Amino acid sequence: MLNLDHLSKIYADGTRALADINLSVRESEIIALIGGSGCGKTTLLRLIAGLDRASAGSIRLDGEPIHEPHPAVGIVFQEPRLLPWLTVSDNVAFGLAHLDRSERKARVSHALEKIGLAEHAERWPRDLSGGQQQRVAIARAFVTYPKVLLLDEPFSALDAFTRASLHEHLLGLWEETRPTVVLVTHDVQEAVTLADRAVIMQPKPGRIFDELPLTLARPRDRAALPFESAVRRVLAALDQSLKPVQPSPHRERDREAAALWW
Amino acid sequence: MTGQGTLQSTRQGWSSPQGAAALAAPSPAGKRRAFDGRVLLGIFLPLAIALLWEAAVHFGFAQGRLVPPPSRILTTLWGLAKTGELWTHATATLWRILAGFAIGAIAGIVFGALSGSSDALRRLLDPTLQALRAIPSIAWVPLFILWLGIFEASKVALIAVGVFFPVYLGIAGAILSVDRKLVEVGRVFRLSRIALARRILLPAVLPEAVIALRSGLGLGFMFVVAAEFMGASEGLGYLLVDGQQMGKPDQILAAIIAFALLGKAADSLLVLATRPLVRWQDTVRERL
Ligand SMILES: Nc1ncnc2c1ncn2[C@@H]1O[C@H](COP(=O)(O)OP(=O)(O)OP(=O)(O)O)[C@@H](O)[C@H]1O
Numbered sequence A: 001m002l003n004l005d006h007l008s009k010i011y012a013d014g015t016r017a018l019a020d021i022n023l024s025v026r027e028s029e030i031i032a033l034i035g036g037s038g039c040g041k042t043t044l045l046r047l048i049a050g051l052d053r054a055s056a057g058s059i060r061l062d063g064e065p066i067h068e069p070h071p072a073v074g075i076v077f078q079e080p081r082l083l084p085w086l087t088v089s090d091n092v093a094f095g096l097a098h099l100d101r102s103e104r105k106a107r108v109s110h111a112l113e114k115i116g117l118a119e120h121a122e123r124w125p126r127d128l129s130g131g132q133q134q135r136v137a138i139a140r141a142f143v144t145y146p147k148v149l150l151l152d153e154p155f156s157a158l159d160a161f162t163r164a165s166l167h168e169h170l171l172g173l174w175e176e177t178r179p180t181v182v183l184v185t186h187d188v189q190e191a192v193t194l195a196d197r198a199v200i201m202q203p204k205p206g207r208i209f210d211e212l213p214l215t216l217a218r219p220r221d222r223a224a225l226p227f228e229s230a231v232r233r234v235l236a237a238l239d240q241s242l243k244p245v246q247p248s249p250h251r252e253r254d255r256e257a258a259a260l261w262w
Numbered sequence B: 001m002t003g004q005g006t007l008q009s010t011r012q013g014w015s016s017p018q019g020a021a022a023l024a025a026p027s028p029a030g031k032r033r034a035f036d037g038r039v040l041l042g043i044f045l046p047l048a049i050a051l052l053w054e055a056a057v058h059f060g061f062a063q064g065r066l067v068p069p070p071s072r073i074l075t076t077l078w079g080l081a082k083t084g085e086l087w088t089h090a091t092a093t094l095w096r097i098l099a100g101f102a103i104g105a106i107a108g109i110v111f112g113a114l115s116g117s118s119d120a121l122r123r124l125l126d127p128t129l130q131a132l133r134a135i136p137s138i139a140w141v142p143l144f145i146l147w148l149g150i151f152e153a154s155k156v157a158l159i160a161v162g163v164f165f166p167v168y169l170g171i172a173g174a175i176l177s178v179d180r181k182l183v184e185v186g187r188v189f190r191l192s193r194i195a196l197a198r199r200i201l202l203p204a205v206l207p208e209a210v211i212a213l214r215s216g217l218g219l220g221f222m223f224v225v226a227a228e229f230m231g232a233s234e235g236l237g238y239l240l241v242d243g244q245q246m247g248k249p250d251q252i253l254a255a256i257i258a259f260a261l262l263g264k265a266a267d268s269l270l271v272l273a274t275r276p277l278v279r280w281q282d283t284v285r286e287r288l
């Protein structure tokens, strides 16, 4: 169970990136964080990963507070961030230095098989395509069997086909250890494909606007009607989250009109 | 219309694999030929000048006393090699460079690593080192001679100073420019400071470290000449001075050729020795 309690983050320059975030994520739940650019999604993930300190509030994983990188929390960044001097399999094994050789090898080759990169194990990252590199990054995070996996728009740079196949790879890996997943995305389809719950965020300061349960049966059929209606519901909520900003131009115009009237 | 279009595209479909094969086959050979051609082009100019000069002297258009023809330079070089003199001088020079390079490079790596890895240490060290760097290294010569005598120690010290600065700057700069994003990967996996240095910082700075060492070595060759000018009884630099004093331009040019060959060989050796460390690099491979 991952609990965020009155979490706020104010950057050194005074930017209020997050204000009073309250969220609890059940074990093995997949939640999708959706929201416009700059509403603090990356900031939130970095706090949970322990890479930055919160200004106020707390993050607890099964009751244990998180202030710094925690062994049970893994993260996949928006870019693959592979180490260019390690081969694909050594990159995947990067977080497994504490294991003995055979265990390490077994986990790595299994993960590479799962993401369909077994034949690329000994290549350099520079020789992989963007989608393949992102898969390696996902495998690197999975092989440590984290309890919580954070994914920051991991597929945003990829085309729709590649993305769909990566969704399958991701769910395949998720099935094995069933970690809690927090997935940041801009893509509503992606959220509905993967998540059990969509959390919609609002900017300035970053806060949670709404949460929508997505209770479709898996595997999810993108062409089916329930999928379509779920997508529509999320889109409607996203629209709403942007609405409160809209009245103000009206009011502005009214005031201008009033000013011109006399 | 549409029928024609289909027909055309089918024909293209048929012909294109053959076309591709025809294009693909000669392309590596073509590349090799182009490569060879460029190398030959580079050799052409010096070779032509050498032959022209040789001919000019041979047919009596020029005397060739101050600028000896290539044949005489090669004869001198051969003569020096046969008597074993060339090896004595070359090993003396190489030994000085090796000692100076080792001292300068190690000091440069240590100080570069210190000032690159800690902000406080950088504030402490860097201003002083930068100020020292602004002094032309040759200006140290009188002081080194006073302190260390006119024999090997002062020469090695001068070379070490010359090697130190490019290595120091290169290493410190490389550490400072390591991608913060990769360092964060290390933090996510909770590496200790030492593990972070070994598993992320060290490999990340290797390519630039190699470049820094190469420019250090180049300066080492530059400074060995200066060092040997200040009074040496052997070494390629001594051959230069001796050639000037005795009025033997062929000996000077022979020594210069020996310098060029040694310098190139040492640089190639360094590149070859470090190549396995940086073969992962995603850049245009440098050619030897
Ligand atoms: N290091 C920082 N210092 C100061 N302000 C920052 C810093 N990082 C982010 N911010 C600000 O905090 C806010 C939230 O940024 P964040 O990167 O979390 O947004 P995001 O939701 O991930 O956006 P995107 O979808 O574009 O990635 C933004 O206004 C941003 O300008």
Ligand SMILES: [Mg+2]
Pocket (backbone or CB within 6 Å): A041, A042, A043, A152
């Ligand atoms: Mg972001």
